[in-house]
Amino acid sequence: MSTVTESQIERVAAAPATEIAPRRRFLCHCLKVTPDEVQKCITDTNAETVHEVTRSCGAGKGCTACHCRIKDLLAGLCDDCGQSKRRCLCAAQTV
Numbered sequence: 001m002s003t004v005t006e007s008q009i010e011r012v013a014a015a016p017a018t019e020i021a022p023r024r025r026f027l028c029h030c031l032k033v034t035p036d037e038v039q040k041c042i043t044d045t046n047a048e049t050v051h052e053v054t055r056s057c058g059a060g061k062g063c064t065a066c067h068c069r070i071k072d073l074l075a076g077l078c079d080d081c082g083q084s085k086r087r088c089l090c091a092a093q094t095v
């Protein structure tokens, strides 16, 4: 059984948030679509359903595993933490 040392705790505490939990690069891995691209698609086309997002930017056209994340964006939730955009601090933590 391994134990966490004091120096390991200090190293994690001192590390920038991006090193501990890097932002997901793609929201849809099959079609290589980023969360920002999906958000722009939702904003530009006023998409209200996953089908509309899929039709306009391609995200969600493969295995469908990302549909729940697309639905979160459609509902106005942060793709990283699941909080509403008003409560989310993820954007404030990225540099």
Ligand code: FES
Pocket: 027, 028, 029, 030, 031, 059, 060, 061, 062, 063, 064, 065, 066, 067
């Ligand atoms: S991850 Fe989006 S369709 Fe597979």
